[in-house]
Amino acid sequence: MSEAVKEPSMLMQKEMIARNYEAITSKHETGRKVSSTFVPGNLNELLMCFDIVNNLPEINAIQGGMRKASGGFIMEAEKSGHSEDVCTYVKADIGQMAKGNIAPNGKPFPAPDVLLLSYTGCYTFMKWFELLRAEYKCPTLMLHVPYEGDGHATKNMRDYIVKQLKEVVIPGLEQVSGVKFDIDRLRGYLRASARAEDNLVWCLEQGKNKPSPIDAYFGGVYYIGPIFTAFRGTEDAVTYYETLRREVQERIDARQGPLTPEGTNFNDQKYRLVVEGPPNWTHFREFWKMFYDEGAVVVASSYTKVGGMYDQGFRHDPDNPLESLADYCLGCYTNRNLPTRVDILAKYIEEYEADGLLINSIKSCNSFSAGQLMLMKEVERRTGKPSAFIETDLVDPRYFSAANVKNRLESYFQMIEQKRQGARSAA
Structure with missing residues (x-):
């Protein structure tokens, strides 16, 4: 199949992604801290307040899928005991770790400095982070987000999340990064x-x-x-x-x-x-x-x-x-x-x-x-x-x-x- 034709916006996005992977994999040279977090409910703006580079395991799994590499990673994870019914994003990530954990730019992913989990409706995220925490033994910050079971959010739900941000997430990110939180930033x-x-x-x-x-x-x-x-x-x-x-x-x-x-x-x-x-x-x-x-x-x-x-x-x-x-x-x-x-x-x-x-x-x-x-x-x-x-x-x-x-x-x-x-x- 021939190379896909891309519009200027797609080429721009490709360059942005490449720069982010370069920032992640050059952590040891630059001294910047790296987080792992998920797409739904991610707190990217908050992470930037602490100069933390954002690495997303789901996106890495997608990259592996589009590069035709995920099948081998999944089989590697299944060899180590992960069920065929487990989310294949998880198995692609775990298998990739077992096979050297190489990023799309050809450089190894560094260990994250913090795992930040904003739980938004997918219980698998919690189990995934348990596996990553066991592997990396780094600080883990969980922001529990109540499920909208009645079809709408309430003030109590919002207040509960804000309380966690103030008392758990922000202090935790300050400790990991050494950067003081600036709300104006x-x-x-x-x-x-x-x-x-x-x-x-x-x-x-x-x-x-x-x-x-x-x-x-x-x-x-x-x-x-x-x-x-x-x-x-x-x-x-x-x-x-x-x-x-x-x-x-x-x-x-x-x-x-x-x-x-x-x-x-x-x-x-x-x-x-x-x-x-x-x-x-x-x-x-x-x-x-x-x-x-x-x-x-x-x-x-x-x-x-x-x-x-x-x-x-x-x-x-x-x-x-x-x-x-x-x-x-x-x-x-x-x-x-x-x-x-x-x-x-x-x-x-x-x-x-x-x-x-x-x-x-x-x-x-x-x-x-x-x-x-x-x-x-x-x-x-x-x-x-x-x-x-x-x-x-x-x-x-x-x-x-x-x-x-x-x-x-x-x-x-x-x-x-x-x-x-x-x-x-x-x-």
Whole structure:
């Protein structure tokens, strides 16, 4: 397969990622401290207040998947006793550690100075950090985020998180880094976050256009990268989202669809979909191609909200810095209950005028996969639009069957066509 064609924003993001890996792996030369933390509910702006470099194990697992290395890492972890049913992000990370723990830049990952866990709906994160703590024996800071079981956050939940930030997380980061916390510095980072978030939301909402100038699932992976990881709160992220917005606007002006990896604009859009669940990373381009070959564009997705529900109105707020961090953690998609997720998906189908809901059920990811059949049936009942179900995995190549996925997609598009014909006949 030829090299994927990339837009300026994608090249900019690639350089940002490379610089971050260089900062992580040059820790011993620079003396900077390194944290390990997760994407949903991460406290990147707070970490920057202590000059701590942010390393994210999920992103490392994704990088391994896209580089076709994760399969070997997973098998290495299973040899040491990890079950086939364990999250493959975890096994990819553990296996990578056993095989030298080499970063994408070819240099070894250093041991983290602190493990920072913002628990947001995925219990596997806690077990993952237990394994990392046993390996690295470094300080571990846990920010417990209450689950929105009743469908909304309360003042008590927010106050509980702020109390932990003040009494546990911030003192712990001060001790690890030797840097005194400066709330005005945090305010500055949050101000930059909000600017970037405004432009991200604008870009995602352009999926309402016909043709859609974006793909909110496969292309969306690139759109959300900086805001979900080690760059939220930086001027680099602000510049990235300004660049992305210009690119999307240019496509709107030219009435063009998103750019495919082959370098062509995807203009012949026959089906508009909302997609639930993460993508498969080991066969990412092949998976994506199955959609645009059939004329299917994703106009909205839940995966682009896993690191923050910005399109629901949330912005990091420099006037209420710690409270804002608490609200961010509480509102992540994986911290929302199933009825709330149904509301979100049904609203996307209506607002983006989608033809239906497609669920990619991830074998080893309970945070997304639990309850998805109920989601599918309820969204279908509420919207009257057909839904479908495919199955892959995150970074385990053994659970990607191209033939099965292709067959199910083709059947689903036939179902949409039948629904359209029925509607025309009734009219």
